[in-house]
Amino acid sequence: MVPILISDMYSNAMQTTSIYNTFGIPATADRYLVVSRETELTTLLSDPSFCQKPFLMLGGGSNMVFTHHFPGTVIHLENEGINLLDTSTSHDDLLVEAAAGEVWDDFVHHCIAQGWYGTENMVGIPGTVGAAPVQNIGAYGLEAKDIIHSVRAFEVGTGRERIFLNEECRFAYRNSIFKQELKDRYVVWSVTFRLHKTFQPNIRYQALADALATAGIATPTPQQLADTIAELRWRKLPRPEVMGSAGSFFKNPLVTSEKYHQLKSLYPDLVAYPAPDGYKLAAGWLIEHTGWKGRSMGRCGVYDKQALVLVNLGGCTGDEVVALAEAVTHDVQVKFGVTLEKEAIII
Ligand SMILES: Cc1cc2nc3c(=O)[nH]c(=O)nc-3n(C[C@H](O)[C@H](O)[C@H](O)COP(=O)(O)OP(=O)(O)OC[C@H]3O[C@@H](n4cnc5c(N)ncnc54)[C@H](O)[C@@H]3O)c2cc1C
The missing domain is CATH 3.30.465.10 (Uridine Diphospho-n-acetylenolpyruvylglucosamine Reductase; domain 3)
Structure with a gap:
């Protein structure tokens, strides 16, 4: 079968816009199907020949890193409503x-x-x-x-x-x-x-409460709340149309209370949040304190405004992303004894 390009929807108008990944990594698959009707999907899913081969559901490709040709069918849903x-x-x-x-x-x-x-x-x-x-x-x-x-x-x-x-x-x-x-x-x-039907603003998140207070907004309207959040979001994260990424590349690791207190005594400014079974450590803080923030390996970098995000510095491959992720994970493990888990899905 002819390999089909799975490309970045934002980077090159010449490439297909119906298959994409926000990291902007060119990738191929054996077959690419757009499904917009329910009967198309049910027919496909009940076809024994389809089920014998690998398939991949691809939404906006905003949490995926392609490292190789996908040897099967990529399905992209375009149902609306x-x-x-x-x-x-x-x-x-x-x-x-x-x-x-x-x-x-x-x-x-x-x-x-x-x-x-x-x-x-x-x-x-x-x-x-x-x-x-x-x-x-x-x-x-x-x-x-x-x-x-x-x-x-x-x-x-x-x-x-x-x-x-x-x-x-x-x-x-x-x-x-x-x-x-x-x-x-x-x-x-x-x-x-x-x-x-009734709007009750959720402003429990401290940075959000602070931003609203700074703007002098005591009781935000729904639009003011959304605008403030969008403002905060894009201050720390790269917009996909400007710089490729998969958002937060790592999850915030969960550690026991004992481990948290041990680290907190060594690093008083450690950022962490209480969680049901211990504490969730801010992975961005851990990465930043290994010195990786703003540094790069090949064409993949650790975003200089938020160390949790790996970014495409231009023409980066999936293998370069994985290599950088491994180097960062290694250094966090050595320095803090904490294992980082990827949030992004490696294909
Ligand atoms: C700049 C940036 C900021 C981000 N900020 C956040 C954030 O604040 N919070 C957050 O949670 N995430 C964030 N993300 C990550 C991402 O946006 C989410 O994970 C999002 O849900 C991925 O949606 P997608 O359609 O792109 O899914 P994809 O990346 O295409 O797929 C994600 C997974 O879902 C599966 N999947 C997709 N569609 C279907 C379907 N119809 N049926 C079954 N499986 C399916 C895929 O197979 C894959 O396993 C961010 C990403 C970027 C690039």
């Missing part, structure tokens, strides 16, 4: 269903414009609605799990529909059943969110 369901469960609740192919940030802005509240803190996260439950995306004090009511998905092998209620998705930090037990077993087709 954001619908208010008329099954509101209480006077203030709204159930809103969004197609997996919708762009997440467009969905957030659409909800704000419609007066459906609850998504605002996750404004600006790149990628698609379909990946949101898979990744359990989160930002500024809100995670997808907090607002997802249910996920509608189709089974690979049979094409059968299954509705996963929130508790069945086994959401955890940047994790869900779709990345664990059911990895590659279901394709997310749409997601239903429980939103609200």
